[in-house]
Amino acid sequence: MNLYAIGAIYRFEMARTRRTWMQSIVSPVLSTTLYFVVFGAAIGARMTTIDGVAYGAFIVPGLMMLMLLTQSVSNAAIGIYFPRFSGTIYEVLSAPASAFEIVLGYVGAAASKSIGLGLIILATSALFVPLHIAHPLWMLAFLVLTAVSFSLLGFIIGIWADGIDKLQVVPLLIITPLTFLGGTFYSTSLLPPFWRTVTLFNPLVYLISGFRWSFFELADVNIEVSVAVILLFLAVCMAIVWWIFKTGYRLKT
Amino acid sequence: MTSAISVSHLNKTYASGFVALKDINLEIRHGEIFALLGPNGAGKTTLIGIICGIVNPTSGSVTVNGHDIIANYRAARSLIGLVPQELSTDMFSSPWTTTSFSRGLFGRPPNPAYLQKVLSELSLWDRKDNKIATLSGGMKRRLMIAKALSHEPRILFLDEPTAGVDVELRKGMWEMVRTLRQSGVTIILTTHYIEEAEQMADRIGVINKGELILVEEKAELMRKLGKKQLTLELREPIAAIPPELAKHKLTLADDGAKLVYTYDTRAERTGITSLIDDLQAAGVRFKDLSTTESSLEDIFVGLVRQQQ
Ligand SMILES: Nc1ncnc2c1ncn2[C@@H]1O[C@H](COP(=O)(O)OP(=O)(O)OP(=O)(O)O)[C@@H](O)[C@H]1O
Ligand SMILES: [Mg+2]
Numbered sequence: 001m002n003l004y005a006i007g008a009i010y011r012f013e014m015a016r017t018r019r020t021w022m023q024s025i026v027s028p029v030l031s032t033t034l035y036f037v038v039f040g041a042a043i044g045a046r047m048t049t050i051d052g053v054a055y056g057a058f059i060v061p062g063l064m065m066l067m068l069l070t071q072s073v074s075n076a077a078i079g080i081y082f083p084r085f086s087g088t089i090y091e092v093l094s095a096p097a098s099a100f101e102i103v104l105g106y107v108g109a110a111a112s113k114s115i116g117l118g119l120i121i122l123a124t125s126a127l128f129v130p131l132h133i134a135h136p137l138w139m140l141a142f143l144v145l146t147a148v149s150f151s152l153l154g155f156i157i158g159i160w161a162d163g164i165d166k167l168q169v170v171p172l173l174i175i176t177p178l179t180f181l182g183g184t185f186y187s188t189s190l191l192p193p194f195w196r197t198v199t200l201f202n203p204l205v206y207l208i209s210g211f212r213w214s215f216f217e218l219a220d221v222n223i224e225v226s227v228a229v230i231l232l233f234l235a236v237c238m239a240i241v242w243w244i245f246k247t248g249y250r251l252k253t
Numbered sequence: 254m255t256s257a258i259s260v261s262h263l264n265k266t267y268a269s270g271f272v273a274l275k276d277i278n279l280e281i282r283h284g285e286i287f288a289l290l291g292p293n294g295a296g297k298t299t300l301i302g303i304i305c306g307i308v309n310p311t312s313g314s315v316t317v318n319g320h321d322i323i324a325n326y327r328a329a330r331s332l333i334g335l336v337p338q339e340l341s342t343d344m345f346s347s348p349w350t351t352t353s354f355s356r357g358l359f360g361r362p363p364n365p366a367y368l369q370k371v372l373s374e375l376s377l378w379d380r381k382d383n384k385i386a387t388l389s390g391g392m393k394r395r396l397m398i399a400k401a402l403s404h405e406p407r408i409l410f411l412d413e414p415t416a417g418v419d420v421e422l423r424k425g426m427w428e429m430v431r432t433l434r435q436s437g438v439t440i441i442l443t444t445h446y447i448e449e450a451e452q453m454a455d456r457i458g459v460i461n462k463g464e465l466i467l468v469e470e471k472a473e474l475m476r477k478l479g480k481k482q483l484t485l486e487l488r489e490p491i492a493a494i495p496p497e498l499a500k501h502k503l504t505l506a507d508d509g510a511k512l513v514y515t516y517d518t519r520a521e522r523t524g525i526t527s528l529i530d531d532l533q534a535a536g537v538r539f540k541d542l543s544t545t546e547s548s549l550e551d552i553f554v555g556l557v558r559q560q561q
Pocket of ligand 1: 253267268269271273291292293294295296297298299300338
């Protein structure tokens, strides 16, 4: 195991966050605050509770997930796209490091960042609404699993993308809509039966539902199903990354 | 004793179908400086890319100090330092961070004293905390060398190290390469400049259109390649070479408007002074003169013909 290589990549990526802290920390915190003002204050004033949970508190897990997903994907995607684009990737490819070690460095850094960010958002939320977390350990487990699997997805996108536009397309056109439609700001049980069935094909419903369960013991779908879906997603991403390194797809010619 | 690098029956066909390397067989000896010469697109960078793990070989095998580059990539790669042809550095970090990064990447524990030594030798120490984006092109190239040396490699690849580097710096690099060789590092460099190969190398390989057409000791090759031509543009065209000049190797060109003198740059005397004296004595006056070396391209054509 080349621990120094993992550490080198990890530290490099974390240093990048420090350089771009405005965009990687300040802007998510700012948008969370805006969500609270708009959704919490404006809508929450009319819609006081969902299933007995104050609306302001109800949206916290969804908001955290929204940030966690988009930030994991874009952090990891940029992390690997940039060296590919600038050509500095040659050094990583020529290093005595295995695919696992390289991925651990990049994905580990991206995941740590979004976990940190998730916790910052949680803390910000606590300033607006009283929060109670029923299962803190489950909450953390969901946080970590989601951050890791979506950072892996971001890593895949960063390798697949051959232009900066593609890098932004997936988070913007896929992740954000799916999160919004996945019950971030409402319970899917409020939807008419037909649409409720449609949402079951949205994988993010399972994540958000599971995450919300860890806070309020309220879930749109069974918690076991949520865990199974995220583990399945993680496995699929790992398989794709394994294939990328095996074939050298978009990394080696 | 195994070779530093042993390449056997190596082929590379790019996804586009382009055949970049054809059945390359090459042994690089421990501690030598090996220059790989070849025109643009010959396959030099491709060959280096395969040895360093950046390009996938299509078939054939490579070992580094006896370690297969695929089956035993960790052992093979940790011996190698690579200075690529393209200047690609992370513009936002500093020489210090980026060399520490390289060292870690190659599995070496931190060693600030060693990195300081490398950066100082490449005159980068006083810029160690500057943003790389603020360094000059020559400094960036030296930084690429510092990164390659940061993990104390036993084999160093320099892919056109002196492209776009001024004369002063070029001399400095040659000096550095020699010093490295003295410490036992094996060096493989590519270049378009015969002069560079001549200054540096122990052995020279010539690659053309993906084929390694010749590998030879430098001294031997230089004897074959070291021809230069002096062209004299005459005031008045002459019909024939005057008998007084018969002892010089002259030919007439441009209907007698030019005299061409071929000489060996490596000979004890070029004979130019005596030629000019004799010209004066013979009353042949010239208005301009120029010298040309046979271009590498010409030499390759010659070599390829010679091979067939
Ligand atoms: N990724 C690629 N896909 C297809 N063809 C490629 C690729 N990379 C290089 N080639 C081709 O392979 C040939 C050899 O390229 P290479 O870079 O090895 O040449 P070189 O000897 O290093 O040339 P130069 O002196 O210009 O650096 C060239 O014709 C080049 O166009
Ligand atoms: Mg090249």
